[in-house]
Amino acid sequence: MLFPTGHRGAATPTPVAPSTGRLRPLGLDQVRITGGPWARRQEVNATATLAHIEQWLEREGWLANFDLAVSGGLAEGRRGREFSDSEVYKLLEAMAWELGRRPDDGLRGRFDAIVARVAAAQEPDGYIGTRFGRPGQEPRYTDLEWGHELYCQGHLFQAAAARARTGGTDDRLVEVARRSAEHVCATFGPDGNQGICGHAEVEVGLAELGRALGEPRYLAQAALFVERRGHGVLADIEFGRSYYQDDVPVRDAEVLHGHAVRANYLAAGAVDVAVETGDTALLDAVAGQWARAQARRTYVTGGQGSHHQDEAFGDDWVLPPDRAYSETCASVGSVMVSWRLLLARGGAEHADAIERALTNVVATSPAHDGRSFFYANTLHQRVPAEHVDTDVVSKRAEASLRAPWFEVSCCPPNVARTFASLAAYVATVDDGGVQLHQYAPAEIRAELPSGEHVGLDVVTDYPADGRVEVRVVAAPAGDWTLTLRVPAWSSSARVRVDDGAVREVGPGLVEVAGPRADGVVVLDLDTAPRFVVPDPHIDAVRGCVAVQRGPEVYCLESVDLAAMGPGSDGGGADGGVDDIVVDASVPPWEVDGAVYVRAGRRGAAGAGDSDDTDVAGWPYATAADLDPAPRPELHDVPLVPYHDWANRGPATMRVWLPTL
Amino acid sequence: MLFPTGHRGAATPTPVAPSTGRLRPLGLDQVRITGGPWARRQEVNATATLAHIEQWLEREGWLANFDLAVSGGLAEGRRGREFSDSEVYKLLEAMAWELGRRPDDGLRGRFDAIVARVAAAQEPDGYIGTRFGRPGQEPRYTDLEWGHELYCQGHLFQAAAARARTGGTDDRLVEVARRSAEHVCATFGPDGNQGICGHAEVEVGLAELGRALGEPRYLAQAALFVERRGHGVLADIEFGRSYYQDDVPVRDAEVLHGHAVRANYLAAGAVDVAVETGDTALLDAVAGQWARAQARRTYVTGGQGSHHQDEAFGDDWVLPPDRAYSETCASVGSVMVSWRLLLARGGAEHADAIERALTNVVATSPAHDGRSFFYANTLHQRVPAEHVDTDVVSKRAEASLRAPWFEVSCCPPNVARTFASLAAYVATVDDGGVQLHQYAPAEIRAELPSGEHVGLDVVTDYPADGRVEVRVVAAPAGDWTLTLRVPAWSSSARVRVDDGAVREVGPGLVEVAGPRADGVVVLDLDTAPRFVVPDPHIDAVRGCVAVQRGPEVYCLESVDLAAMGPGSDGGGADGGVDDIVVDASVPPWEVDGAVYVRAGRRGAAGAGDSDDTDVAGWPYATAADLDPAPRPELHDVPLVPYHDWANRGPATMRVWLPTL
Incomplete structure (x- = not known):
């Protein structure tokens, strides 16, 4: 590896290149990960995941939508959700980073071929998008709440920034993005459409493209979008305007809230704007929101967003491990925010948060082979996941299973672009x-x-x-x-x-x-395994411990309970992990790299009846009527790193373990 | 009160009149509630709630939809969701029971006026519904998944059964329902459309109308609908077919699952079918589903359904108190099922369940004045509810507040019809x-x-x-x-x-x-207040107790914490109920009808930091690093019956109280 020659500034091959700040990032040409788990992840990403995503984009017609834009017939033939273009752009971004990490003519050819199809679909005024504005489609920007047009173009900008920094600014993708950004600025500028996008992303995309191309107008447009939001610009919806952070101006909010991906993307864009404009108040606001979200709205894995319904943050302390949503993309977004705050202000807590989210959420999403993904990352699986057909698209709601692709498939390419650019965070x-x-x-x-x-x-x-x-x-x-x-x-x-x-x-x-x-x-x-206890405000895990070893959160998976006697059938509410209790007086220990706890299977203690053959009870008993629970027989029970779970067939799983 | 004359059988003025079964119901002419809380609820229902509902149905145009069906212009002018007709029918049912309970010429006139508007909208072949089939609307039964056409007609049938039993079978509403039922049987019979409705209800409606009118064909049609479901008749949807119980045949299911209102309505209809056809296997199946749902999927309040996203039951033991959905209508449905099982088989557990759900969910929904309602009934309110504008329609998602009306307003008339017929369950x-x-x-x-x-x-x-x-x-x-x-x-x-x-x-x-x-x-x-402890499988309330006195579940409301010192500002994650711990060694006690516990405010114990001015922490700590929590200063803290909460202004609240 050679030292880079000359200071490149905005051209540094790194996702975020602020013009100012406490620390300066190093590009992929300055840092190379040469081994260990992250190198293996990058290798699987390069050799399996990128092609996997490309194939599914082709198969689902999301790439072909761009061809239809040229040939006509989008109104009838378009496939995929409103935001399917963005998955193409995220793949391009991942490929761009991968090309920066390790040049590859074959990959370069595939990248160029996709760019050519995208470029062909761009309209004369720079607008690009397959969902609106063509004959038979609704006009452009008529559904800012759900249309995702600016969101998609924001991902295009991020991809182009990546390409500008790894392949040069004369790349065709960069030209497409530049024209799209000019269109956005012309359309949504100070005297234009005063709207914002229902899903933040264009802010961070404009900021980075502006940095990469030295175009302050893009940053100014990002700043406009950031400032407009929070004043009820968008329509009220069933989830409320907090869903898309249009309830409170960014600079007035006290904590990350609403849809967790939207919240993090917006915060990242707001940091970019604050840094470039020297807006200390805005930077302070986002830093405070980040800190409170870390302190009160983040799972022990670093995952964020506890609601399934609106994929949103819950109130402070609402962190139930079962049905934890903890969307993969929310953690990608949290890494984006933490990294920007780290560059702006330093501080070990930001790198701690990045390590936590990367290790325990982003790395949990893909299976070992890089060809299936968790969309949500629950901390407690109560019913064994069914075997996933690797050939079937999963609905998002089934996302307690790794699946090869989703109807909403934001997570796979988000993981891919993160892994490909991982060296930038070292x-x-x-x-x-x-x-x-x-x-x-x-x-x-x-x-x-x-x-x-x-x-x-x-x-x-x-x-x-x-x-x-x-x-x-x-x-x-x-x-x-x-x-x-x-x-x-x-x-x-x-x-x-x-x-x-x-x-x-x-x-x-x-x-x-x-x-x-x-x-x-x-x-x-000190990487000795240890028990972690939750703040007592977190009601959902009261009386439980988690096990962590170094940065890795561990979990108990039912496939490891074979030696535990009756009920250890590896699944079900009674046979799996649900009646396991650990002896917290015995710290977890390690033998030959495996981590163990001392644990037993709870008997028919307490109010309920854990015998599956008789469920005729009421599970709440008068305290005075209860006999003390018998002490269960204890065994040495192995745990596995949480990011490794669900790689050995259907199982139940839990991170938080009730204590004896 | 006079003894009724002669055995009336199906004509008994009671919601459910099976032709066979262990017990025989008594009608409203045989039981009158003369005082106490239930009589007060019935009085408020009669004097405030019925008119309140009628006004909102008028104001929102859901009644006028029937007029538009006659005058034309439904396609352009129709207002409300697909199922808005059903709210009109539920109001008619409530009025019918109220007229049976206490004749009133004024109410009778209002009832007849609404019936006349409904009847005018009926089509020549008996079909009735304002959402499909008119010029400019989609054809009838083209969206069985979400269209709710049979659901609405099912509520018409229940209303007509109520009227047949309280006003006689020559009522105009009965005639409308009879023609609608004939249409349904003709359309969905053995050789007809093999579909079912996405929302069960027509089954129970057909069964009861069949009983009331002595029409076995209606019961046979109900049986057809019950048997068809569970074989993937409806389309797969994001929530899966389990949402509308079309994943497993009713007789094969092991537990109530999917959308909690749908699940209970379907179970009620299945019991009706099983009882009338002597289908013991079907009755056993539903009884088993009921028992497991009570044992593992029911809140201590009797509430059911923990998911917001799909208003559905969670897996066994998934009963988080915060964001408990516990929809009011699900408990109305659970009363329907429990009562039918009680009539079929006897058993104190069914009446226990009815008392629990009526006392702690159905009675919690309406405010004391009967003019605003909870849609969902959470067991833990972490952020003070904002003051509700009594003149504004609420979205369902905001349902942690009582509101005068909802975009989906199923709950208010469901409460009204239940209260008006309450004497039937005595x-x-x-x-x-x-x-x-x-x-x-x-x-x-x-x-x-x-x-x-x-x-x-x-x-x-x-x-x-x-x-x-x-x-x-x-x-x-x-x-x-x-x-x-x-x-x-x-x-x-x-x-x-x-x-x-x-x-x-x-x-x-x-x-x-x-x-x-x-x-x-x-x-x-023995109505002494007592601590209740949860089955240890219920992770979300580990280490907590609830307080119950007689059938009433109690809760801690922040407005009662004025004497508790710092942070007792009645709201917020830190100032309200979230850091309260109770001394479980001191049983709850009663003074002058008020219930108290010994409780304190947790200090900065544990891993986190409860000081609002510094949230820069990570809320998970290594167990060995922790100092023991200081014992808080203890106070005598009053609790209130859960059904009374949120009647004294914005507050936070919790049912499950962590122990010291």
């Missing part, structure tokens, strides 16, 4: 040196703002092992600082520079004097 | 005597199957007081039996006949030798 630079935020075997060849170079090779078995060796292969002439994140989950940690003294450090950011070339910094994190 | 007869199922001050003038008369005056302050005196004003010449239900909630009870010995009795049915005229039976139930 490290940053500032005037003083390099900051390491995520740990994976990696090569980092960073150019500091000063123009000097720092080369780091990260050697680690993380997260299986807590030791992270940072080998310095190139260092500036003068002093520099290496900043390491000690994750909040690591209750203790030690750091050593070269042959220096071992230093005990606490969670947060640890700065060490950067060694000379051939020096080494060793960080030891 | 008592039954069999060959041996009289069974008392529900306790309220009442006059019962029952004719036994033998033709002999039993007259009972029930004197009680129930549920404020547990003493129920049954004064015998008329008795048969020979031996007879008075059967009394001892509710399951009464852990002890005593019964005494005349001056006989006091007998300790347990929950269930207690039979006593019926006294002669002027004799008395005194039942003493």
Whole structure:
């Protein structure tokens, strides 16, 4: 890997390139993940998922919609939901990052072929979209609430920004996006249509395309969209205007609310606007919303959004593990927000949140083979998932199963674009040196703002092992600082520079004097499995513990209960995980990489009757009438990382384990 | 009150008049509720709610839709959802019962006027409905999944059965229903359209109209509809066919599932069919579904259906108190099912379930003035409800507030028809005597199957007081039996006949030798307030207790926390009920009719941070890092009956109280 030559600024091959901020991102040409789980995810993404998505887009006709726009017949022949164009754009974005990560003529050919079909569908005035405005269709922008026209174009802008930074600004996709953005600015500018899109996304897309192409007008249009929202611009709907964050201006809101994907995309766009305009009040507002959402509206996995009905955040503390919605895309969106706040303000908590969401939600969505996906990521599966037909489109509501494709298939390409750009989230630079935020075997060849170079090779078995060796292969002439994140989950940690003294450090950011070339910094994190307890305000998991090991949340899967005796049939409310209790006085432990707890199967204790042959009871009893529950026989029960669950056939599962 | 003359069978003024079964219902002419809370509810219903509903039906144009059917212009001018006709029919049913309960010329005139408008809209072939089949509308029965055409006609049939039994079979409404039923039988008979309605109701309507009019063909058609369902007759939808119970035949299902109102209406119709056809297997199937739903899918209030998204039952044990949907109509439906099973098979558990659902759900829906209603009945309100504008239609999704009317306004008239017919659920007869199922001050003038008369005056302050005196004003010449239900909630009870010995009795049915005229039976139930604990399978309320007093579930409402110190501002996640813990070692107690618990406000214990000024935390902590929670200062805190909550302005509320 070579050091990049010359400061590229907005052309850095990274998803977010602010012109200012506390930290400066490093592009895919400066950071390469060379091994470990994330490299495997990237490999599966490149070799399986991208083609899988392309095939389904073709099969479902969502790509062919662009051809129909040229040949006519969209009104009769169009397939897919209002937002199906966006899945094509997200695939293009994923391909663009993948091409930046590792050039590939075959992939480049497929990318260009899709771009050609998209480009052909663009109308003379720059508008692009297959759902509105053609003969027999409703006119453009007549359904801002649900039409998703600006949303789709926003994803086009993100894809084009990716391509501009990995393939250059003379790419055809970039030209298509530029014309589309000009159309959007002309149509929705200060004197134009005063509307906004029901699904935020165009804001973040305009901001990034504006940065990539050096077009301040796109950023100004993003700022207009951000400021317009929250004043009841859109129609009231059954879910209320909070669904699309049109109930309160962004700068006045106290917490992320409404539809969780929309909320995060909007927040990301608002940070972009705030950073570029120096709007500290807006940045403070979003940072506060982020903090309260993390503190009160986020699952232990990092997942967000507890409502199925409107795919929305619940009230503070409403985090039921069963029927947790925790949409994959909401976590992709939360990574977008956390990363932007990290660049703007630093802070270990943002990188903690990114690690959590990536490890336990985004990585949970795809199966190991990268060809089926969770849309929702429940924390408690009570009824065994049926075997999924890998050839059938799933409805979103069935999303407690991994499925190859969905009627609303936003998640698969969202995972793909995130995985392809993963290296961008590993490290940053500032005037003083390099900051390491995520740990994976990696090569980092960073150019500091000063123009000097720092080369780091990260050697680690993380997260299986807590030791992270940072080998310095190139260092500036003068002093520099290496900043390491000690994750909040690591209750203790030690750091050593070269042959220096071992230093005990606490969670947060640890700065060490950067060694000379051939020096080494060793960080030891505490990855012993541990019980995690919830804030007592979270009613739904009272009296439960979760198990976490390093950044990975673990779960109990019924297929591992074979040795537990009667009822251990691997499924059903009685036979599966629902009557398991753990002995919290015995901390979880690890043998040969496997994590165990001491647990038993609850007998017919309490008010109810757990015998499946007799359900004639009422499950609420007068407290005084109850006999004490018998202590169950205890076994050593293995857990699995949550992101690995549902890869061994139908099962029930739970993350939160009731205590004895 | 006079004894009825002659056995009337199907003409008994009661909602359900099976031709066979373990118990025989008594009509509104045989039972009158003379005082207590139920009489007050009936009075408000008669004097406020009926007119309130009529005004809103007029105002929203749902009544005028029938006029438009005559004058033309339905296609352009029709207002309301697909099922708006049914609300008119439910109002007519409520009026019919009210006229049976207490004749009133004014009400009779309003009833006849509405019937005239409805009748005018009937088409020559008997079809009636304002949503399909007119010029400019889709053809009839082209959307069985969502069109609700048979559902609406089913409610017409129930209304007509009520009128036939309270006003005679020569009423115009009865004639309209008869022609509509003939149309349905002709259209959907064995050789006709093999479809079913997406919302069950026509089954129970046909069965009852058939009974009331002595038309076995209507019952046969109901049986056809019941048998057809469950074989994938309707289209698959996002919620799956389980939503409308078209996934499994009724006789094969193991538990009530899918949309909770649909599930209960279907079960009620299936019981009617099973009873009339002697289909024991079908009756057993529904009884088993009912039992499992009670044991595993019912809130402590008797409410059913935990999902907002599809208004559906969750899996077994999924009963989160916050965002409990617990639709009012689902409990009306559950009363319908429980009552039919009680008539078919006896059993105190059915009357227990009726009492629970009536007391804690159906009676919770209307405000004290009978002019606003809960659609959903949550068990935990985390954010104070905003003040409801009594002049604005509410969306269903806002249903954590009582509102005067809803876009989907099924609940208000469902409550009205239930309240107007409440006396029908009080008592039954069999060959041996009289069974008392529900306790309220009442006059019962029952004719036994033998033709002999039993007259009972029930004197009680129930549920404020547990003493129920049954004064015998008329008795048969020979031996007879008075059967009394001892509710399951009464852990002890005593019964005494005349001056006989006091007998300790347990929950269930207690039979006593019926006294002669002027004799008395005194039942003493234990209405001391008590803690109720949930079956440990119900994850969402682990570590909590509820308080019940007699049949009434109590709740903590934030307006009662004024004396609790900081944060007691009556609302918000931190200031309201969310951080309250009760000392479960001190049983709840009663002073002057008010119920108290010993409770405190949790400090900044545990992982989280309850200080509103600093939310920058992550709410999950490593167990070993936690300090023990400080014991809060304890206070005597009053609770209120759940059905009374939200009558004192905006508040937060919870039924399940975490223990110290």
